[in-house]
Amino acid sequence: MKLYQSIGPNPRVVKMFIAEKGLDIPRVDVDLLGGENRQPPHMTRNPSGQTPCLELDDGRHLAEITAICEYLEETHPTPPLIGTTPEERAETRMWTRRVDLRICEPMANGFRFGEGLGLFKDRVLCVPEASPGLKAMARNGEEWLEGQLKGPWICGERFTLADILLFGFIEFGGEVGQPLDPGFKKLTAWAERVCKRPSVAASA
Known part of the structure; x- marks a missing residue:
């Protein structure tokens, strides 16, 4: 590969x-x-x-x-990052989809149509006037997720693709003017836990 x-x-x-x-x-x-x-x-x-x-x-x-x-x-099923049972896999896919739609997509397009407009305007359809609203949607998604976290990870006790996806974009948001609100205490603590994983440094 x-x-x-x-x-x-x-x-x-x-x-x-x-x-x-x-x-x-x-x-x-x-x-x-x-x-x-x-x-x-x-x-x-x-x-x-x-x-x-x-x-x-x-x-x-x-x-x-x-x-x-x-x-x-x-x-390469070990270690499992999506799940070992139909129920675990479905739960991971559900949360991955929620994170993607509520946070990642609006955050990315908020950047493309805003700070990244110079790079993307000739590559993809851009709607500059939508940038502020998309950024607000991403923040709203983070606020929603703040209220949903029940364990150390998005899927409770299991570290999964949903956590990896969210971390990649939370980190990105902090670099492009969309930092995580420190008032989101559970998400902030979650991000600190993710940062301690060796995979963060290995993938930098």
Whole structure:
């Protein structure tokens, strides 16, 4: 296998997932700032022009965070980061979806349409006037999740893909003007716990 990566939260999530699995997958850097991701041969690997992209041993390519992580979970089930039972896997997928829709997507687009507009305006459809509202939506999602946390991790006692996804974007938000509100005490403590995991340094 081979991982095509770049700067940004999406590749960071997959790299952290790989580190948690203890896998050693060769990496190839794609120059996002220089637009390499929007040119061949990367567009051949991933027609959406995004990173990360995982090249399989048979030459096929997988894109999208959850698809890549699901594949790695199925091929390397230990330690489990999605689940070992149908119930655990369903719970992880539910929370991963909630985190993605309520926090990650609006946060990322709030940046693309705001501070990142100069980079993205000629690459994707941008709606600059939507940036403040999207950032508010992401913060609202964090506030909602603050009220939902019941254990050390998003899925209670299990550290999962949902935690990795959220951490990647919380970290990103802090770098692009959308820091985690310190008033969210449970989320702040959660982030501090994640920071102590070796996979954070290994995926930096």
